[in-house]
Amino acid sequence: MRSTHGFLPQYTEEELAKRQLEGLKWTVAHAYEGSMAYREKLKEAGVAPGDIRSLDDLTRLPFTTVQDLRAGYPFPLVSVPMDQVVRVHASSGTTGKRKVLAYSQKDVDDWKNMMARCFELAGVTREDRVQIAVGYGLWTAGVGFQMGCEHFGAMALPLGPGNLEFQLQFLQDMQSTCMCSTASMALLLAEQVEKHGLREKIGLKTLIFGSEPHTVKMRNRVLNLLGAKDSFDISGLTELYGPGAGLECSAHEGIHYWADYYILEIVDPETLQPVAPGEMGEMVVTTLCKEAVPLIRYRTRDLCRIIPHACSCGLCLPMHDKIMGRSDDMIIFRGVNIYPGQIADVLERFPEVSSEYQIHLTRKDGLDHMLINVERKPDVSADMDANLSEAVAVELRKKLLVRGNVRIVDPLGLPRTYGKSKRVVDERNGD
16 A cells, blocks of 8 residues: 555555664663653663663553543643643543643654654545544644644635534535534534435545444444445544544555554453453554653553554554443443443444444342433334334343343434534432
């Protein structure tokens, strides 16, 4: 697979491994010299920069966690002089202080290149018009998509999230051909396009989804309503530059990640030991050239698996699967660990229901109860609700090994959002 615009690299397996080892050596030395916090962590682990001689030495390094970032607020783990910091971004953390990440100019330039790779891999061209419907400000999303789009050479339409009337107007007036958003925002917009009969008046071809997991069923519904040709999952997190850490190709066999910018490990979230290739675990990332805030074995809390085979598209870079969820999003229900993604996988098997669901957890007389509300598809009769809810409940019991109730609700009966959908409503602590 030859790069059209020059952003996608070509490596042999040996060349990539050599680049990773050089980057790993540099990162450990850079963090050791530039950050007192990292130096103390490495000394405590009994590792000095000169000890890194092969990629196998990665497992000797200590893990970095979100607590390390919060402990150093407002400039955690900064490993360059402050006069080299040209920008900060922050996460949208819901508790405690935000995670503030610093960027050098090289970090910004590397990030732009990673994002440009994503646009190229999605088949975007310089003639495309890219409607960016994600958050701006301190968040990495909006500015990441915009500067990557501009670096790639396409036309950026930086609308931000929300304001459906404005989004619909731009889709028609500007004839946007690509849109970047959460899957939930795209679904909300697609349903408005259908409601107002605008499908033949817009020209969307490509959708890029980030920030939240979504199912094949949800993707297909959005594509059908908008008349778009294809959609792509983009990966990323604030700590790892932002969006653009990897993207699906048109083969949709997994997310190609930029292994020349970071090393990806998958570990058991409990034992922190590496899992077997292809098994699910927590994503751990180590950056290879990040200057301002390098990451050494950073625990992302995202649950995923590495895809052990090469992609049929021919791109040399490795793949990981879609993000199943987060280890800290896990529900403990009657002693069983449940991830929302497991429920979404079961719903994929039922053509009568849509992609939208919401889990309600309550407690009565000391016993936990789970109700899963699932939307019926518009062309399915409500007369089937009783049988359908029972069939879904049976499959969920087989998958989750625990009993929950299922209620089928009308199309559009669940909340819509401009950002990430709230899949779990846990009211047990209020009892």
